[in-house]
Amino acid sequence: MSKTYRTAIIGCGGRGRGHAVGIKADDRCQVVALADVKEEAARSLAADFGLNASIYTDHRKMLEKEKPEIVASCLWTPLHLPVFRNCAEAGVRAVLSEKPMAPTWGECLEIARIARESGCQITFCHQRRFARGNLLARQLIEAGRFGKIERMDLYSPPNLLDCGTHTFDQALSFNGESPAKWALGAVDTSKILKWFGVSAEGMVEGTVVFQNGVRAALQVGGPDMDIGAGVRAVGSEGFIEVLWDGQIQRAVVYREPDWQPPAFEADSHDDHMAGVVRNALDCLESGEEPVLSGQKALRATEIIFALYESVRRRARVELPLAGFTDSPFLAMLENGEFGQGNTGG
Numbered sequence: 001m002s003k004t005y006r007t008a009i010i011g012c013g014g015r016g017r018g019h020a021v022g023i024k025a026d027d028r029c030q031v032v033a034l035a036d037v038k039e040e041a042a043r044s045l046a047a048d049f050g051l052n053a054s055i056y057t058d059h060r061k062m063l064e065k066e067k068p069e070i071v072a073s074c075l076w077t078p079l080h081l082p083v084f085r086n087c088a089e090a091g092v093r094a095v096l097s098e099k100p101m102a103p104t105w106g107e108c109l110e111i112a113r114i115a116r117e118s119g120c121q122i123t124f125c126h127q128r129r130f131a132r133g134n135l136l137a138r139q140l141i142e143a144g145r146f147g148k149i150e151r152m153d154l155y156s157p158p159n160l161l162d163c164g165t166h167t168f169d170q171a172l173s174f175n176g177e178s179p180a181k182w183a184l185g186a187v188d189t190s191k192i193l194k195w196f197g198v199s200a201e202g203m204v205e206g207t208v209v210f211q212n213g214v215r216a217a218l219q220v221g222g223p224d225m226d227i228g229a230g231v232r233a234v235g236s237e238g239f240i241e242v243l244w245d246g247q248i249q250r251a252v253v254y255r256e257p258d259w260q261p262p263a264f265e266a267d268s269h270d271d272h273m274a275g276v277v278r279n280a281l282d283c284l285e286s287g288e289e290p291v292l293s294g295q296k297a298l299r300a301t302e303i304i305f306a307l308y309e310s311v312r313r314r315a316r317v318e319l320p321l322a323g324f325t326d327s328p329f330l331a332m333l334e335n336g337e338f339g340q341g342n343t344g345g
């Protein structure tokens with residue numbers, strides 16, 4: 001019989017429910033506790049998922065009393081670092097955190113440092129890596145079906161931090177995990193959004209060049225996105241367009257007009273969440289790098305902050321990033337650089 005893990009969920013809103021699906025699907029997870037500042041949210045998650053778990057309104061008390069080995073952290077973005085720190089200090093072995101990593105670059109680096117020094121495994125919920133269509137697209141690209149990938153078009157709904165992270169993660173997975181080399185971006189601040197506790201722009205345009213020479217044009221939010229959220233990877237012999245959840249819109253091999261990508265069975269968000277939990281636990285046991293590792297999330301997040309920093313410097317920004325730890329976007333917003341009164345609330 002495989003080992004079971006004392007498991008807890010912190011934050012029992014929308015994403016807490018998403019993680020509960022993946023946790024329920026894995027026999028190794030024994031859910032011992034649910035924590036939410038709104039007791040009712042935790043109680044209703046327990047009832048809906050048939051979980052016989054203790055309920056807490058203070059996650060630190062829960063960590064102290066229940067000593068979970070696995071925690072799903074499903075909180076608004078500013079809480080990702082402090083709660084991860086609390087978990088690592090309490091001896092949690094693996095934290096499955098919601099994306100994006102954190103509101104500032106320094107907080108993201110701090111998450112990586114805590115993970116490295118404590119040995120607590122951290123993964124970020126770019127669950128779409130487990131979508132069958134994304135796995136197939138990656139296989140086709142790696143097998144050279146479209147020749148050598150030369151450029152990509154990256155599309156995301158607003159905003160760069162909250163949604164851009166999914167598109168950049170998808171692009172990195174199609175591009176052999178090659179880190180970015182430089183980035184140059186522009187933000188449209190005629191409308192300021194506030195999502196999950198973090199202010200953001202309404203639209204971003206930019207260019208990213210990766211270390212392997214692939215060039216990407218990107219649009220995050222705004223009108224006239226031609227394929228919706230997703231990635232078009234263009235190679236020397238063809239191209240493939242894949243939406244976020246792995247829907248293959250078009251796949252063309254120039255010299256074989258009749259070629260079609262192999263058919264695959266449609267899968268769902270629930271299947272992706274089962275993959276998130278299964279792989280995190282497998283990797284905890286094997287010591288391998290998780291598919292959704294903190295290091296991969298950091299690579300996607302570095303692109304986000306490089307684009308923001310290029311807006312601040314009005315210059316192309318080389319990676320790895322150096323010389324700042326804030327969010328250039330939030331700093332500019334606070335300084336009133338996007339117009340009087342336009343501070344995002």
Ligand SMILES: NC(=O)c1ccc[n+]([C@@H]2O[C@H](COP(=O)([O-])OP(=O)(O)OC[C@H]3O[C@@H](n4cnc5c(N)ncnc54)[C@H](O)[C@@H]3O)[C@@H](O)[C@H]2O)c1
Pocket residue numbers: 010011012013014015016035036037038041057059074075076077079098099100125126127162196
């Ligand atoms: N992976 C994805 O596809 C995806 C989709 C949507 C949102 N997200 C991300 O998930 C995160 C959470 O979003 P959500 O939709 O679940 O939000 P939500 O508002 O539905 O749920 C958050 C829950 O956390 C609780 N909470 C707040 N402070 C707390 C604290 N200190 N301790 C314990 N509980 C606390 C709230 O009461 C609420 O129930 C965000 O960072 C968001 O960017 C990811």
